[in-house]
Amino acid sequence: MAVLIEAINIKRKTLFEFENAPFACLDSDITTPTARGGQTLVRLKIRNLLTSAVFEKTFKANDKFKEPDLQLIPASYLYSDGDGSHFLDQETYETLTLDDGMIGNALDFLIEGALIQLHKYNGNPIGLQLPMFVELTVAYAEPAARGDSSSGSGTKLARLETGLELRVPPFIKEGEKVKVATENGEFSGRA
Incomplete structure (x- = not known):
């Protein structure tokens, strides 16, 4: 039998199933009533893992959710084309x-052969x-401007092998x- 998670126990990064879709909790806030007989409510900021939609929803503290059939599998990035991005499952x-x-x-962060973790829900990536x-x-x-290196402050623009542009120190x-x-x-530093 699937494990049930109560809404009050859902914390940041908890995965759960709601309305037949997997969700990840981004933030949770518990509101306890001051009046007698009031219900404790849990306000969750959640992300739908299928659509990437983020929204907030309020649940009763004793609402129960199933754990999703989610797997993390090691995979390596192969290439991208008109059909999408292709990965090689390292196990199968x-x-x-x-x-x-x-x-x-x-x-922006993937080069050929890069190892990542793929999410599979009910067996599908x-x-x-x-x-x-x-x-x-x-x-x-960009070439560093004269005098920048001595002060240690300032940054310049750099383009990485993936096409990502970011600010880096002058050195x-x-x-x-x-x-x-x-x-x-x-x-984040030199490699």
């Missing part, structure tokens, strides 16, 4: 395809989970590998 060596809606901005940081090569970096040169945070697309 099956090619899995995700459309642009499922990928989002992940292609629905999205991916990037690592916290990726290492990418700088394809182009970063073309051909160097840099570490990029996938959550916000910001420079």
Whole structure:
């Protein structure tokens, strides 16, 4: 039998099934009434893992949800074309395809052969989970302005091998590998 999760126990990053779709909790807020006989309410900010839609919904504290049939499987990025982005399941060596809606901005961080985690819901791929940081090569970096390097302040624009543009410190040169945070697309240091 499937495990049931009460609404009051749903915290940030909890996965649950609601209206036959998998959801991830982004934030939760519990409201306890001051009057006698009032019900405790749980306000959840949730993301639909199939559509990526984010919204807020209020539930009673004792509402119950099933755990979704979600799996995280290791996969490597192969290539993208008109049909979508293709990944190789590292366990079954099956090619899995995700459309642009499922990928989002992940292609900014993916190079051929990159290892990621794919989400499967009821056996079908629905999205991916990037690592916290990726290492990418700088394809182009603006020349540093004179005097910038001594003060340590200031940044310049750099374009990475994936086409992602970001601000980097003046000492970063073309051909160097840099570490990029996938959550916000910001420079995190040299690789």
